[in-house]
Amino acid sequence: TAKGYDLARLFVEEGESAKTEHRPVLQEMLAFCQREKGRIDALIFPKIDRFARYTEDYHHLKRTLRECGVRIESIDERFDDSPAGRFLESMLAATAQFDNDVRSERTYNGMKEAVTQGRWVFKAPFGFRNIRSQGKATMEPDPENVPLVTAIFERFARGTWTVAEIGEWTRTQGVSIGTTSLYRMIRNKAYIGIIEAFGMEVRGEPPMIPIISESLFYAAQNGLRRVQMPETIRRENPHFPLRGTVRCLCGKALTAGWSHGRSAKYAYYRCRRCSQTNLRREAVEIAFARFLSAIRAELPLDEAAVASLYRQADADRALLVEQRKRFEQELDRLGRLQKALILKTVEGVIPDEMAAQQLREFESAMRELRAKLAEPNASSAEPAIEKVVEFSRMFLNKVDEIWLCASFEVKQHIQRVLFPAGATLSFKGNARTAKGPALTGLRDVSFAGSFRLVDLSEESAHRDVTDSAHESRSLSAQIELMKRLHREFGYMKDSI
Known part of the structure; x- marks a missing residue:
């Protein structure tokens, strides 16, 4: 060479970005220098930004080579080992990073702008193909794979196919889609024509059009949940409507399950944390119904609340x-x-x-x-005030009967409205408390009354249950309760 160097070896890097150290040819070169330690004097490259794009990568690579006795030189950039040369070298490395950062920012902003216009600028998921429309990047459905995508979502929607089984089925169709890819596919809204990127949800513009309907997409989500969560462990079990609402004194929501006897099986509500909380389902549910009846004493919807509701309605109309x-x-x-x-x-x-x-x-x-x-x-x-008041009083007067006779879904709805934070259960014989047992509503609902929690097992005596006293709800809370009861349960008027 012009400097009198002898070429030891030439390393050519093609199609690789200098943004990372993890490049096969670069690693091969470092390994070569370590093997030939003491016999290689210099590494020569065209420009610093062809060697490393980040200053920390550049200095780390330079230090690694220096430990092997190798200095670095640039063909287009002149610097030496003097203080001024090292300063210039650092400035050149920083300039390379600055140029890279500017390019990255422009690319990011360009991609974000394209997404706001409804264009897909990423690698197309299975079932689509990347294209350019009017000179701009986007994607369109791949006619060859669209039927297979539809069939995959339909199998998920049935709720009987596991992810592994669907992956195995795709292999019989000549396409191998792994479990991870299937999970990504089933949650990717691109299949219903929506781009989720940069914190946005944007409806794709043609030629990016949906492959499947939204109803099939969400049915597939539900089907996947049914497969992943068997009936035996689902909270929404019609045999145990209070699971998730009633809590143990320790604060943990009660679970439920069956105990098998010699000739029959028995339903129990249990606390996973407290072994003593193990109660027959019938006892807990009868106590809960009696507890609901206590609301009538605490929430009489007095005349002051009714009069205030009328005044509020008049003021709203005047406004x-x-x-x-x-x-x-x-x-x-x-x-x-x-x-x-x-x-x-x-x-x-x-x-x-x-x-x-x-x-x-x-x-x-x-x-x-x-x-x-x-x-x-x-x-x-808004419904007539008279109808709101009439229905609210009628509903609360019969809420325990309504709950006992209601379907599982309606029971759960009543529980969510009246007990948004759950209800806490305790009982006599519990070594953790000296208080009398109580079933009390938590946040947003307060009531008073007394009733008995009856354990239906032959060996057990009756357990007294009383709730603690609470202050009456404010007028505004009563008004809001009346409106919500009518809004949520007004459809039941004819059947009450």
């Missing part, structure tokens, strides 16, 4: 009337201004261009006001 009056007055004012502006324009007082701009603004404001006036009266959508 709406006043608001509508203001809208009409403003619409009339804008109309008069519009006519006056047109007259001044005809007379040549106001330039046409300025008048056109103002007329557009007036028309826009008038459209908004007309739309607000055309909206249905908000109070008209």
